[in-house]
Amino acid sequence: xxxxxxxxxxxxxxxxxxxxxxxxxxxxxxxxxxxxxxxxxxxxxxxxxxxxxxxxxxxxxxxxxxxxxxxxxxxxxxxxxxxxxxxxxxxxxxxxxxxxxxxxxxxxxxxxxxxxxxxxxxxxxxxxxxxxxxxxxxxxxxxxxxxxxxxxxxxxxxxxxxxxxxxxxxxxxxxxxxxxxxxxxxxxxxxxxxxxxxxxxxxxxxxxxxxxxxxxxxxxxxxxxxxxxxxxxxxxxxxxxxxxxxxxxxxxxxxxxxxxxxxxxxxxxxxxxxxxxxxxxxxxxxxxxxxxxxxxxxxxxxxxxxxxxxxxxxxxxxxxxxxxxxxxxxxxxxxxxxxxxxxxxxxx
Numbered sequence: 001x002x003x004x005x006x007x008x009x010x011x012x013x014x015x016x017x018x019x020x021x022x023x024x025x026x027x028x029x030x031x032x033x034x035x036x037x038x039x040x041x042x043x044x045x046x047x048x049x050x051x052x053x054x055x056x057x058x059x060x061x062x063x064x065x066x067x068x069x070x071x072x073x074x075x076x077x078x079x080x081x082x083x084x085x086x087x088x089x090x091x092x093x094x095x096x097x098x099x100x101x102x103x104x105x106x107x108x109x110x111x112x113x114x115x116x117x118x119x120x121x122x123x124x125x126x127x128x129x130x131x132x133x134x135x136x137x138x139x140x141x142x143x144x145x146x147x148x149x150x151x152x153x154x155x156x157x158x159x160x161x162x163x164x165x166x167x168x169x170x171x172x173x174x175x176x177x178x179x180x181x182x183x184x185x186x187x188x189x190x191x192x193x194x195x196x197x198x199x200x201x202x203x204x205x206x207x208x209x210x211x212x213x214x215x216x217x218x219x220x221x222x223x224x225x226x227x228x229x230x231x232x233x234x235x236x237x238x239x240x241x242x243x244x245x246x247x248x249x250x251x252x253x254x255x256x257x258x259x260x261x262x263x264x265x266x267x268x269x270x271x272x273x274x275x276x277x278x279x280x281x282x283x284x285x286x287x288x289x290x291x292x293x294x295x296x297x298x299x300x301x302x303x304x305x306x307x308x309x310x311x312x313x314x315x316x317x318x319x320x321x322x323x324x325x326x327x328x329x330x331x332x333x334x335x336x337x338x339x340x341x342x343x344x345x346x347x348x
């Protein structure tokens with residue numbers, strides 16, 4: 001399926017605008033010469049720090065919460081595209097406060113979707129997670145409902161709607177705020193044991209720049225309701241820890257196995273077999289097309305395609321598995337990690 005690539009937007013709104021993804025996307029857009037980027041978040045301290053760091057008049061800052069439809073309405077007026085990254089993302093936090101996850105990840109996302117449609121924004125790209133597939137925790141469940149909300153709106157708008165609604169889904173972003181790698185690095189540098197929940201767990205490994213490229217790909221190529229996945233390698237937690245110890249030259253650094261956290265999985269799934277049955281392999285990406293059926297199932301059942309492709313889920317146990325050398329090579333492509341390593345080496 002070919003979709004004409006869209007021209008870059010003039011004005012973009014990023015919700016959750018002070019997070020790791022958003023700041024990387026922001027810098028990427030500014031380097032590309034965009035006219036205006038709006039940063040929408042509820043954290044005034046992080047906005048102020050970002051403002052002082054960038055000092056770029058093309059960036060506009062909006063204090064607000066996606067839970068507040070009025071605040072979202074004010075922020076979306078006149079923008080061409082929205083990249084919706086605002087979310088509660090920490091699995092344990094969402095387990096203990098699931099209603100808060102619902103308010104932000106579901107109700108907040110619905111507000112963004114409705115505001116985008118009302119303002120006739122050309123493109124809305126919603127950011128999701130591998131935890132939304134076969135979800136077992138509140139974070140994954142609420143992100144799955146975000147995807148369903150986006151798809152329901154896209155289905156109602158249809159292919160000729162003023163707003164194209166799409167989603168992207170990806171796994172662990174390496175060196176993002178609150179993720180495992182910066183935690184392990186801090187533990188190495190402080191001399192504390194590296195705390196591992198389960199060494200045999202596998203996780204997708206995606207550099208932040210790849211998540212930004214995935215969102216650009218969705219903006220440029222989405223048909224109504226598409227969901228895009230970036231193919232990614234994975235590793236075990238044990239191999240990740242070994243790679244870090246070797247790069248920091250601390251082979252005897254202690255590792256403490258602390259046991260599974262609330263609602264963790266042994267491996268994460270980026271796409272189910274059923275989804276892959278209605279997908280397009282785009283090389284580096286999968287496009288999962290929206291099921292446009294309405295509630296009148298019978299005609300589709302009797303006339304539909306009974307030769308749907310059968311395959312297994314796409315998950316971190318059956319994707320490309322990086323060994324210790326492969327993990328080290330990938331880590332060294334991360335500017336933040338290289339800076340940490342250089343600082344460590346210069347202090348030795």
